[in-house]
Amino acid sequence: MSSQHVPLSLRRKIVIALDPELLVPPPVTDDTAEAANSAASNRFLSFKTVAWAKANIIRPTDDHVFLVTSIDPTADKTVAAMWASMFSDQDPHTDRPKEAEAALRRLSEALSRVGVSASVEVxxxxxxxxxxxxxxxxxxxxxxxQAPERSALASSMWYSWADLCAQQSACPTVLVKRNDLPDNVAVALDPPLPTATTAVDPADSQQPEPDFT
Structure with missing residues (x-):
């Protein structure tokens, strides 16, 4: 059986859980370049997390990857969130689940370009x-x-959702932190170069760059 046609039921299932606060940053209270760069950097962390998985865990011919995150509706109703939305230029009615799905689909497409079967779920x-x-x-x-970004004080006082996942999961769990992600790990999601025997249309040779904005 060709590896490209291995049914889902026979593939190893890998669940990659991405931090919603990094994948879809909440509204910011200022419109500075620094804030925009911070949001893009956070999204790039999600890209590097998936790239790390591709480089170290995923077997493209044998695995299926579920890219998942969860948006907590109650989180947007906290005093801090409402206060931030009052002073933000962003639309307070932004559909964060839809934004999260779009972000996951971009990551899924990046995996697909390197031969990895993947699906998304918000x-x-x-x-x-x-x-x-x-x-x-x-x-x-x-x-x-994907380990969330937390202060040393917060880490010492209570468990993060990632810590709880590791404790409650019914399967082996890998916790990936920022320090595990050098910038060059992103090359794991670079599409393979065409072989000498492959005819390539010049228009198809331009691969889209990941969009983290």
Whole structure:
């Protein structure tokens, strides 16, 4: 059986859970270049997390990847979130689940260009709970979790959703932190160069750059 036609039921299932606060940053209270650069940098962390998985865990011919995140509706109703939205130029009615799905689809397309089977899912609710349910539903065999950005104080006082995922997961869990992600890991998602025997249309040789804005 050709590896390109291995049915999903026979593939190893890998769930990659991406931090919604990095994937789809909440509204900012200023419109400075620094804020825009910070948001783009956070999105690039998600790209590098997926690239790290491709370089170290994913077997393109044998695996299927579920790219998932969860948007908690109650998080947007906190005093801090409402206060930020009052002084932000961004539309307060922005559909964050739709933005998250678009971001995941860009990552899925990047995986597809390097021969990896992938699908996306945006859930609603508390992240650790939803990820655990997702792993059970898809019979995940490996869970890779993007560690959220937290202060030293917060890390010492309570568990993050990523820590809870590692504790509750029914399968082996890999926690990927910022320090695990050198910039050059992104090359793992570079499409392969055409072989000498492959006829290439010049118009097709221009691969789209990842969009982190």
């Amino acid at each position: 859930m609603r609710g508390e992240m650790a709970e939803q990820v655990a349910e997702c792993v059970r539903r898809h019979r995940g065999e490996i869970l890779l979790v």
